[in-house]
Amino acid sequence: MTANRLAESLLALSQQEELADLPKDYLLSESEDEGDNDGERKHQKLLEAISSLDGKNRRKLAERSEASLKVSEFNVSSEGSGEKLVLADLLEPVKTSSSLATVKKQLSRVKSKKTVELPLNKEEIERARTPLEQEIFNLLHKNKQPVTDPLLTPVEKASLQAMSLEEAKMRRAELQRARALQSYYEAKARREKKIKSKKYHKVMKKGKAKKALKEFEQLRKVNPAAALEELEKIEKARMMERMSLKHQNSGKWAKSKAIMAKYDLEARQAMQEQLSKNKELTQKLQVASESEEEEGGTEDVEELLVPDVLNEVQMNADGPNPWMLRSCTSDTKEAATQEDPEQLPELEAHGVSESEGEERPVAEEEILLREFEERRSLRKRFELSQDAEPAGSQETKDSGSQEVLSELRVLSQKLKENHQSRKQKASSEGTIPQVQREEPAPEEEEPLLLQRPERVQTLEELEELGKEECFQNKELPRPVLEGQQSERTPNNRPDAPKEKKKKEQMIDLQNLLTTQSPSVKSLAVPTIEELEDEEERNQRQMIKEAFAGDDVIRDFLKEKREAVEASKPKDVDLTLPGWGEWGGVGLKPSAKKRRRFLIKAPEGPPRKDKNLPNVIINEKRNIHAAAHQVRVLPYPFTHHWQFERTIQTPIGSTWNTQRAFQKLTTPKVVTKPGHIINPIKAEDVGYRSSSRSDLSVIQRNPKRITTRHKKQLKKSSVD
């Protein structure tokens, strides 16, 4: 089933990212330490994040690309860095203007006059005077680098402050332990890598796959968004694989193996393995994520989403089909840069903090990067605080959590909705390029085509998850879309793509008209059907798996081609090398000569299956069948149809009534056991007086005898 596939892809992914994972984990653990809880802010953040999920809202949320921390007109507080708001920050302009300088001076003077501290006030020292300085300050500030004191970052300072000596010791011990563990782990990994046993690796692989699947399942339950993220990663791996030639059998090793494969079974297997791996990695899973280009449906949204050709690499994993998208993108990089900050928070909102670095290979500007990092950490802190919120602020939390819950619901619903529409879009759009590509390489394309139902199914499962939550928790106001929803139910999926297109249109309309996302499914749909469907799919999947390597159609075509070739009359080459010209090693008879002595075979009659692509008609006599066929017409028959007719008439009781059966099977001569059969008499056949005294023999055809008998009798009487 899809779970299997998922597990495989997960495994493949994990293999790719095995080493990359470790440091990230550490990062996470470090960031856990810094905790800041502000219920209000957190809630605000969450709201933002959630609302940003919806396309329109997200666009409205203008991202500030300033180098400072979050500064908004509504909430005046510095965030994340742990430092207090400083007046200087507020006053500080982007560029130092001469007009304000005097005022500033005055102000500072006033401040400095109050108390004189030694060493001098920070503000005085760190005040940026030149634009360059300003910039440097900015940078430092952003990275929370100490501006004055070069020893400690605010974070460090805070942690130092937070820790007592014991704590510090403990922390150190912890770190040491972690380091030791890491080294152990590395050593272990090295050791395991050296093990040559294939079986061991196989078992390990299987175990890992299982584990990954399990984890994924759990994740899906606990955190669907994270699961989506995981899916995205798989998709990304797929793309990477497709771009690379890693498993394409084109490398040196593969080439050498290909040569060996003819003779060596192992080499063949290795090659096949590699190919299957390629297939596995390039198999497309339907990736569900929470960007909704279809909601906008218009060009500009898509442009925004897919800013560049390069963006494919960048893994906007939720894109329905990169090939389709590339055609309609005509945007600059600015769009991408604008878009990126928007997308990242979304990711963060779902508590996934890793694998950012890989995802953005094109982000050039350091500043922006920094900014993102910062923001991310901020979000994380929010979440952490949300998770481990103390029971201090009850009233706020109650209301807040309620709201959060409801928001979550909305979110999940939106998610669901997005998946669905994406699925439809993908299925409708995806067909075109697939079909087009099918012609050059049909065998490679086939699995893609066949996989369609499962992809749908995975999404469906996710949908189901979300839906259940929805129905259980709360009844949300839903726009009138029930009819459409019922249409979307899996049982009428096999319908033509036309319908899908129609649906798409409707969705667009709806989205234009209504702000709220429509509900997903009506309750009226019985779950049993889905179960059945699932079973069916299961079955199909199983069959597909069982015959994964078989390409029946190609085999058949090949077979037919061979049959045609074999049945063609062969040319006769009567060329004698060296006859009439020089001969010897390396000398071939001239083309002219060959042409002259090549006796072309006459064209045979056209094959009967010429116009039947799915049929091979063998016009040769089958010797196996011939053993059961009569070759020559048997003696008494004068025409074949006479004989055939005798054969075609069944005599068994299966086909005849009892009476007819008895009649048909009566032997010509019936004798009674233990009775003496006397020679025939003239009276017996009714010649003189028919007194059939002893009839132990019943003749079936006495007439013939009678006539002969008569003749004979006459003759004898004459004699």
Add this chain to the structure above:
Amino acid sequence: MQWPPPLRRSPLVRASPPPGPARGLLCPRRVSEAGDSSTEGARMGHSHYVTPIESAMEGRCQPLPSLRPASPTNAPAHGRGSDCTAKGPPLANVCRQNYGAAQDPVGPAGRRSARHVTGSSLGKAEVACERRWRAELVAKRSWSPAGRATKMKVKMLSRNPDNYVRETKLDLQRVPRNYDPTLHPFEVPREYVRALNATKLERVFAKPFLASLDGHRDGVNCLAKHPKNLATVLSGACDGEVRIWNLTQRNCIRTIQAHEGFVRGICTRFCGTSFFTVGDDKTVKQWKMDGPGYGDEEEPLHTILGKTVYTGIDHHWKEAVFATCGQQVDIWDEQRTNPVCSMTWGFDSISSVKFNPIETFLLGSCASDRNIVLYDMRQATPLKKVILDMRTNTICWNPMEAFIFTAANEDYNLYTFDMRALDTPVMVHMDHVSAVLDVDYSPTGKEFVSASFDKSIRIFPVDKSRSREVYHTKRMQHVICVKWTSDSKYIMCGSDEMNIRLWKANASEKLGVLTSREKAAKDYNQKLKEKFQHYPHIKRIARHRHLPKSIYSQIQEQRIMKEARRRKEVNRIKHSKPGSVPIVSEKKKHVVAVVK
């Protein structure tokens, strides 16, 4: 109202007038409100009653509580029915009642149609019931006085219970069978497979040898059947001893030292009371079939001392006349010591003489001057003769066709002649690889058995040139005489090594009494084998026989020789003037001349 109501059976249903056509048709049970039912009942003369099946159905039709009959007349009937259902599915019961003649509770005409629920599933019945109920409702609603007058003829499905209800439990259940050919496809392949299996089984069960009768102290020279008793067989040996055997007990019941030297011929009288023997001592002796009393000596009834050696003897089939052969064919009256007439044609010794079993005045003989001569007993001179390539050892008349006889020839072949056209034999039977010494027809006249010097016996169909069966054993030497028993089931052969062997005529036949099914199966298999006999696979299996090496190599040799001869002939024809070398058919080749 009486219960059960009078029987009324009609294939045509007449809707009862009161409730309108639809109602009459569709609702067998008239259920109505109290007032309605009373009036209706009065009108009809009998009120509604519920048959067991209906009530059974009603018991099951939960959603129709309102249908329960309200009137008191209905109550007992309903009670019965419900009792019936409570015990279990009463379908057998129900059907019996439905079709049973005596207690069929047919009320107003037309009931049967609706109640005709023959299906065994109650589910169906329920459905039917419900439908009926609906129809009833509809009918009630549209019940009008105008509709009351209409009559309706409906053709209904009727089944005669006699066709499927068995009278006693000992009767076989008649199973209806659908012979629709689409339901039984692949008839030819299936029958082919059956035929193939039958053929194989035939080969598996082919064990023809039954018994060997030993006791003679020299080679068995002649055999004779008892005309009235199947179990009795007589044999004469080369040491002049005659033995009488009981086949059922497979032992010798009597031993007579009949002659000095060979017993050349032996024959029984048509009545079975006595038999004749001829021997090398130039005597013809008549013996009683029953042995002498205790202490008496074995003595012939009559002894005729002839002038020359008699080589064969045969008795007339109806009269007290017998014929011997030697230098000439003598026809004797039993009462006289001199022959009635002697017939000769040529001067060679005659080896065998045989009376025609049908045209009993005819007889044939074969002489060592390669002749087969036919005689009419009523004439003084022979009828005609045919000269063959080589000497004929014996002839045998077909007991079912008066003018057909078969001659066992020295040239390994047997020739079946029509005595009216001797110039061409009807059939040349060739399979033996040595001289054929004896031949005997099956009493059915369809086959004959031949004994050969090549230590085997073969069974030939009359109309086939090749044998259908060959019998041999390791110990059986040159077979001198052979007889087919009068019930056509067995074959006896006497051979050089002093034994008489008993064989089954049909090698794979099961002995003993067959049940009718066995018989049917046997017949069917036989027919199948016949039908598919030309199919190569079947043919090959059916034809396969094991042969002793000597015979096998002989056959190969014969084949080569024959092929060489044929080739030479073809070459001769090819290289000589067209028409100068006549093309002679195989049949005609062996006949030298026919003389009348």
